[in-house]
Amino acid sequence: xxxxxxxxxxxxxxxxxxxxxxxxxxxxxxxxxxxxxxxxxxxxxxxxxxxxxxxxxxxxxxxxxxxxxxxxxxxxxxxxxxxxxxxxxxxxxxxxxxxxxxxxxxxxxxxx
Amino acid sequence: xxxxxxxxxxxxxxxxxxxxxxxxxxxxxxxxxxxxxxxxxxxxxxxxxxxxxxxxxxxxxxxxxxxxxxxxxxxxxxxxxxxxxxxxxxxxxxxxxxxxxxxxxxxxx
Numbered sequence: 001x002x003x004x005x006x007x008x009x010x011x012x013x014x015x016x017x018x019x020x021x022x023x024x025x026x027x028x029x030x031x032x033x034x035x036x037x038x039x040x041x042x043x044x045x046x047x048x049x050x051x052x053x054x055x056x057x058x059x060x061x062x063x064x065x066x067x068x069x070x071x072x073x074x075x076x077x078x079x080x081x082x083x084x085x086x087x088x089x090x091x092x093x094x095x096x097x098x099x100x101x102x103x104x105x106x107x108x109x110x111x112x
Numbered sequence: 113x114x115x116x117x118x119x120x121x122x123x124x125x126x127x128x129x130x131x132x133x134x135x136x137x138x139x140x141x142x143x144x145x146x147x148x149x150x151x152x153x154x155x156x157x158x159x160x161x162x163x164x165x166x167x168x169x170x171x172x173x174x175x176x177x178x179x180x181x182x183x184x185x186x187x188x189x190x191x192x193x194x195x196x197x198x199x200x201x202x203x204x205x206x207x208x209x210x211x212x213x214x215x216x217x218x219x220x221x
Contacts, residue, residue, distance in 0.1 A: 031207060042116070043156065043199070043211040056208060091155060098207045099144060103155035 002026070004104035006092050012110045018080040021107045025074070025094030032075050033101065034067055038088035046090075049075060082111045113138055118200050118212035126220050129190050133215045135200030136182045144203035145176055147185050149196045150214065156199055159185075190219045 005024045013019050025032045034046040046065070047057040051072035060067070064083070069075040079086055089108050095101040118135045125131045137145075145162040160167065162174040162183050173186040183200055200212040 033207070033209075035209075035211075042114075042213040045208045045210070048207045056206065059208070095207075098203065099161070100158060101209065103157070105155045108153075 004092055004094050004102050006090075006104040006107045008107055009105065010108045010110075012112060013082055015084055015111055016081045018078065019082055019109060021077045021079075021090050021092075021109070023075045023077070023092030023094075023104060025092070026102055029094035029096055029102075030072070031095045031098070031101070032069060033093040033095075034075070034077050035091040035093065035103075036088050037091070038085065041088075043091065046077075079109075082109075084111050087111045114212075115139065115210045116200055116202050116212040118215050120213055120215060122216040122218050124218045124220055125190055127190055127192060129219075130186065130188045131190055131217065132184055132186045133198055133200075133217075134182055134184050135212050135215075136180075137200075137202045137210075138181070139202070139204055140178075140181060141204060142181075142202045143205040145183050146201040146203075146209075147172075147174055147183075148199040148201055148211075150199055151196050156201075156211075159198070187217075190217075192219050192221060195219045 007022045032049040037043045045059040048055045049069045066078045089106040093101045093103045147159040148156040149159045150156045166175045171188045175184045197214040199214045202210045
C-alpha cells in the first residue's frame with residue numbers, strides 16, 4: 001500500500017515567488033494534516049482537513065499560506081509570495097483516527 | 113515555556129549501552145503521548161505510544177508520569193541503527209500533535 005506521498009521533494013525559489021506543494025494521503029484516510037519544520041525549531045502543526053473541510057487551521061502562520069483539499073483527496077499548500085523565513089521542510093500526514101498518523105517524506109523548501 | 117520540552121542532545125553512547133531520554137509537557141490536560149523516530153532528512157515515524165502503565169517493545173520502554181508531566185524512553189542494548197532523532201509528541205485531545213524539538217542519539221561502534 002502506498003504511503004503518504006509529497007511533491008516536490010525539494011524546491012528552491014526566489015523570495016516573492018509562488019510555490020505549491022502537493023500531498024497525496026494514504027487511500028481511505030479522511031484526515032490530512034500539514035506540518036512544517038523551520039531551521040532549528042520543532043515540527044509545528046499548520047492545519048487539519050477532514051475530507052475536504054478545514055477542521056483546524058490555527059497553525060497557519062499568515063495569509064500568504066493557502067491550503068486546499070478539493071474533493072477530499074489530495075491537498076495542496078500554496079505559499080504566495082514566499083519569504084525567506086518560509087524555508088524549511090513541509091510534512092504532510094494522514095490518518096484514519098487521531099492516534100496513528102503517517103507522515104510523508106516532506107517537501108524541502110528553500111527561499112533565496 | 114515550550115509546550116513540549118526535550119534535551120536536544122546529542123547523546124553519544126557506545127554500542128550496547130542503555131540510554132534514557134526524558135520529555136516534559138506543559139498542558140496537564142494532554143491525553144495521548146508518543147515517541148517518534150526521525151532519521152536524517154526523513155519523515156518522523158511512530159516508535160511507540162506511551163501509556164500510564166508503561167509499555168515495552170523489545171529493547172524500548174516508555175513511561176508516562178502524569179503527576180510530574182513527563183514521558184521517558186529507555187533504550188537498552190543500543191545498536192548502531194538506533195542512531196536518530198527521537199521526538200516526543202503530545203496530543204491534547206484534538207487532532208493536533210505537539211512536537212518537541214527532538215533528542216539526537218548517536219550510537220558509536
